[in-house]
Amino acid sequence: MAHNALTPVFVGLRIGLHVVFGALTVLVMARAVLTRADAEAAIIGLGLLLLATYALGASIARRARRRRTGGTIWLGLLSVEWIALLWLTPEASYLVFPLFFLYLHLLGRWWGSAAIVVTTTIAICALGLHGGWSVGGVVGPIVGAAVALLIGLGYQALAREAEQRDALMRELLATRDQLAATEHESGVLAERARLAREIHDTVAQGLSSIQMLLHAAERADPSRPGIEHIRLARETAADNLAEARRFIRELTPPDLEDRGLGGALRRLARTQWAVEGLTVDVRVADSMSVPMHVQTALLRVAQGAVANAIQHGQAHHATITLATDRERLRFTIKDDGTGFDPESAANASRSRSDSFGLRATRERIDQLGGTLSIDSTPDRGTTLAVDLVLEGAA
Secondary structure (H helix, E strand, O other), X not given: OOOOOOHHHHHHHXXXXXXXXXXXXXXXHHHHHHOOOOOHHHHHHHHHHXXXXXXXXXXXXXXXXXXXXXXXXXXHHHHHHHHHHHHHOHHHHHHHHHHXXXXXXXXXXXXXXHHHHHHHHHHHHHHHHHHOOOHHHHHHHHHHHHHHHXXXXXXXXXXXXXXXXXXXXXXXXXXXXXHHHHHHHHHHHHHHHHHHHHHHHHHHHHHHHHHHHHHHHHHHOOOOOOHHHHHXXXXXXXXXXXXXXXXXXXXXXXXXXXXXXXXXXXXXXXXXXXXXXXXXXXXXXXXXXXXHHHHHHHHHHHHHHHHHHHHOOOOOEEEEEEEEOOOEEEEEEEEOOOOOOHHHHHHHHHHOOOOOOHHHHHHHHHHOOOEEEEEEOOOOOEEEEEEEEHHHHO
């Protein structure tokens, strides 16, 4: 039984049932000894056998895999032994009360209720045959059956309510974890936006000013000594400014917050990529539920792949596709460019620190716990695919 807040109550009820069954069985045997019954030995023997069968069945019933088969067989054997004991002594009719709860617990509501009706009838007939028919001999077992039925059904309802409450608690805890992850993600995005603004307002502006000043000094006296150093400083500032602007673009994905990954890719396809001469077919649904940091990573992967297709592959058409289920994600970018050798490109990206190439893309996917595969040969285009387990990417 799964642990929940009502587990102590259920355990107490079951222990109470065991105690009642054992006490009543001992009472039946004690009555046989005190009254010097004719079948005293048989009653004691059957009583001990009944206790042994009950103790053995308690362990069988706890095994979930054998509950339906082994538990039913054990309950049938216990009922047969009880009927045999009831044939010898009317006091055995007391044992029908704990048996009622076993029928409901192991056989379910309908079959258990039917078994209660049958055993109640057997108990009434046995009392009538042993001591004659009376109102108490009929009403007593019926009242006991009704009480046991009400208690048993109430127990089952309480157990179902406890399971539902536990399921609700688990759902609330999962929702809390998701909310915490969302808040963390929002905080990360806000911090990335703040860093982008800081870099733009400080480093980028400063490098732009340095570049302008050096360019002015270079134009003021092109023949002055050391002009090559000024030119080199201006070019270095220009390179660093381009790198800073790339950092800013990395930190601020366009329209992801409002439009999602599909909307951002379609906007790029209509504007930037269309101007650069590439037709991009975006097959990404806006309703797909993908974490924001994963969307950001996929957007950067797409930007890098499309930039390579334009600059190095001379591609004219590309297709971006995103397919997801509840656990996995596959993101592909396919173009009709000239293609390349992936191994040679990977080696080139290791030797150049200023390129946003395959190494940066692979590292980005590795951070999410995904895999990056590239299928490309010269003059046959390129297909870049990202496979990602969403749970691991969280």
